[in-house]
Amino acid sequence: MPKCVVSVVFGLFVVCLVCLPADGVAQDVDATPVSSPAILVGLAGIQDAVARDFEASEFRPVGTLVFRFGVAEFDTPKHAEEAIPRVLDRYLASIDDMVGDASGVRPANIRTIGDQAVARAGEVISRAQDEPDLAIAILVVRRGTILRFFVGGALAGDPLGELTHIAETVVDREPGGAATPVGSEGLRTGGLWDLLPRPADVPEGFILEHERVPEPFDPLPGQGTPEP
Numbered sequence: 001m002p003k004c005v006v007s008v009v010f011g012l013f014v015v016c017l018v019c020l021p022a023d024g025v026a027q028d029v030d031a032t033p034v035s036s037p038a039i040l041v042g043l044a045g046i047q048d049a050v051a052r053d054f055e056a057s058e059f060r061p062v063g064t065l066v067f068r069f070g071v072a073e074f075d076t077p078k079h080a081e082e083a084i085p086r087v088l089d090r091y092l093a094s095i096d097d098m099v100g101d102a103s104g105v106r107p108a109n110i111r112t113i114g115d116q117a118v119a120r121a122g123e124v125i126s127r128a129q130d131e132p133d134l135a136i137a138i139l140v141v142r143r144g145t146i147l148r149f150f151v152g153g154a155l156a157g158d159p160l161g162e163l164t165h166i167a168e169t170v171v172d173r174e175p176g177g178a179a180t181p182v183g184s185e186g187l188r189t190g191g192l193w194d195l196l197p198r199p200a201d202v203p204e205g206f207i208l209e210h211e212r213v214p215e216p217f218d219p220l221p222g223q224g225t226p227e228p
Contacts, residue, residue: 039087044082045074045075045076052070053211073175080142081116084118088138101124105138110160120137121137139167143172162203166202173194177190186208
């Protein structure tokens with residue numbers, strides 16, 4: 001099976017796709033923000049949002065292959081809480097529309113993280129004969145007016161355990177100052193960027209793939225194309 005298959009399948013979360021070449025080493029990260037599907041469009045009270053993606057540097061037949069992380073800020077905790085079921089429904093609708101039957105992705109038990117945590121996990125049955133079925137987990141964590149989104153995908157296994165660990169690692173971080181250009185690690189800093197998982201927060205063997213500006217926040221201040 002080509003090593004780009006899983007990146008293509010999970011590309012529904014990022015629009016642009018990155019494949020692992022034959023040697024198992026990912027292409028250089030594109031540090032220019034790109035828009036994601038309109039998961040956040042029209043949510044009451046939403047103020048700002050950013051996202052960051054990681055993928056495994058080598059093919060893994062078991063275990064998470066792709067992580068998609070996002071942060072959204074709302075004007076009130078009530079609006080943030082009300083957005084959770086809508087975001088989950090939109091994620092699942094996108095998966096069902098673009099990948100396969102997501103009826104097996106159901107509510108999952110999750111311990112309290114921050115003020116509130118809601119999870120979905122299960123198997124997505126591919127509609128294409130030449131593509132594998134997939135294990136998907138989606139975790140949404142609220143802390144005050146901030147929602148954090150953690151999405152993982154694998155060929156086998158349950159990504160929710162890894163997502164839970166990452167969420168507990170980053171949940172207490174606070175927004176930074178003004179957003180900055182890309183730093184030495186290829187990461188933007190400041191503002192909501194400081195709330196996203198960093199390379200040290202994900203399992204060993206993952207590399208930064210993209211930083212994204214989810215619609216309708218394209219672009220945000222400080223998020224223009226970096227200088228060469």
